[in-house]
Amino acid sequence: MGSFNRRQEADDLTDYVNNGWLSSAEFDGPTFLWNHLIREASQEDAAQRNDVPVANLSDADVVINMPMQWYFDALASMVPTAERTDTGVEIPRIDMPTFSIDSQALSGVDAVVGNAVISTRWLDAVGNLAKAVEMTARFVGNVADRDNEGFDYLKDLIQTVRVYMDAVACNADPMTGEQALRMITQVACNEDFRLNAMQMVELLSCGLSFAQWDDTRMFAYDALNKGIAAMRDFAAKSGNGDASSTTGDTMNSVGSIDSDVTGDTGARDATATQSHNLRDTSSDADNAHSTNSTDAADGADTANSITHSTGAAGDSTTGGSPTLSPEELNDLAMLDPSFLSKQQLTQTAQNQFDHAVQFLRHDLMRISGDAEEADRFLRDNHTSEPLADAYAARLIAAERWQDLLNFVDLVERDAPNQCTVMFPEEVVPYEWESIREAALEALGRGGELVAMYQERLDDTYDPNTELNRMKLQAWTQAKE
Incomplete structure (x- = not known):
């Protein structure tokens, strides 16, 4: 027993933290939304960027829209229940075939994005990227994306935008950077993203690249504040009552309604119809490009947006519905959002935003160099x-x-039932008890460790009986 390492758990945990992904060579602690690979990708792409013109915004609109419109025209000819209207084609989404990326409906997006990311004409390029993100989000929300191929494409597109915005932050003058970030922020705050909290926050996190310098840090906080204001306005217009909860003072259960909002929900609703004339709906990027205005709340018809995104047509009240906890609302949203009223669905989106925006708040503090505040923020929100x-x-x-x-x-x-999510099972097989064990080992608290190991051995179903018996013997001998 003399060779038994009585600090094994403490050593393993320390090694994982100092050498795993929780460590950061850039900052003094881990980050959630920022990743050093963004900066590396931005720098690697620098050789491909030149002072070349990009497509006009109106031309980009046409290029993006045409393959999308062809896709819906093809569906209209295939689906017997499709109806042509003055504004486009209406198709019950349950009758739509499942969207496939191989349909090439997003080929126009590829062309516009590819043209933009090779240019150092920052504002023109970002205007087209904002247009691409906005129209892609709207398209994905209108198809039967049961396999999440469209949603995965949108996530990859957002990462491409983040890499390019990092190049803007590193190379453009501050005024140009501010205008570019405003364009992306306006798209993040429009109705297509308010029911997709994580994607909204991912777009807002483009500001993290600006938080690393004193003269541009305010742009990142401005983007955060506009996102919070947009969600507050969204909740207020939907009759959700306590709009102040979007400030992030409370922590709520984490979850995702993304796949439901962007496709599968409508596939379950046999009565929902969608209008597929995209050209008239993509105005936010145009406005951002021409005016640099970021008043994301203006012009958002929230009730229509919720009905449109979920397929819960005609459900506009919550009268008589029971009060549900955030966890229950999230579970229902993931199962089938048609179970929820529009007000409940808005509350679910707000709960998810409240949780997701905590990551952005923390990363802004960490990247800005305010380590003490970032650590205090983590500790204060320990139930997350x-x-x-x-x-x-x-x-x-x-x-x-x-x-x-x-x-x-x-x-x-x-939070007695809280699990760990950032440590692998082999490092913390007993969740928080393993972290307690490591601390007790490092402090040499043999009596408490002996009691812990004895309790594990008394558990008939403990999978590590032999190891715990060895630990018990080692610490019992150490006490003697």
Whole structure:
């Protein structure tokens, strides 16, 4: 037993934190939305960018729209229930064939984006990228995206925009950077993204590239504040009552309604119809490009947006519906949003935004160099699994073992069933108890460790009986 390492758990956890993805060579702690690969990709693409013109915004609109319109025209000829109207084609989404990326309906987006990202004419290029994101989001919301191919394409497109915006932040003058970020922020705040909280926050996180310098940091906070204001306005217009909750003071359950909003929901609703004339609906990027205005709340018909996105046509009241917790609302939204009224669906989107925006708040503080505030933010929001894990990682990296033990007590007191999400199972097989074990090892608290191992051995179903027996013997001998 003399060769048994009684600090094995503490050493393994420290090694993972210091050498795994929780460590950061750029900043003094982990980040959630920022990734060093964004900067690396931006720098690698620099050799491909030149001072070349990009397509006019109106031409980009035509190029993006035409393959999309051809796709819907083809559907209209195939689907017996399709009806042509003065504004386009209406098709019950349940009758639509499942969208496939091989249809080439998004080939116009590829062309416009490819033309934009090779240019250093920053404002013109960002205007076209904003147009591409906006029209893609609207298209994906109008097709039967049961396999999430359209949604995955949109996520990749947002990452492409983030890489290009990093190049803007690094190379353009501050005034140009501010105008470019405003264009992206306006698209992030329009009705196509308010029911897709994580994608909205991902677009807003383009501002993180600007947060690294004193003269542009305010642009990132401005984008964050506009996103919060847009969600507050969204909730207020939907009759959701407490609009102040979008400021992020409370933590709510994490989840996703993205796949439902962007396709599968409508496929379940046999009565929902969608209008597929895209040309007249993509005005936000035009306005941002020409006026640099970011008043995202203006002109948003929230009730129509919710009905359009979910297929819950005609459901505009919540009268008589029971009060549901955020967790219950999220579960219903993931199962089938048609179970929810428009007000409940808005509340679910707001809950998800409140959670997702915490990552952006933290990263802004961390990247801005305000380490103490970032750490305090993590600790104060310890009932959020990712934020609690990140704070534990900070304490482990600093080898503040007593503080870590106190923090484990805090988490287990306020959220006794909370799991870890940022540590692999092989590092923390007993979740927060494994983190407690590591802290006790580092502090040499043999009596508490002996009691812990004995309790595990008393559990008939514990999968690590032999290992715990060895640990029990080692620490029992150490006490003697």
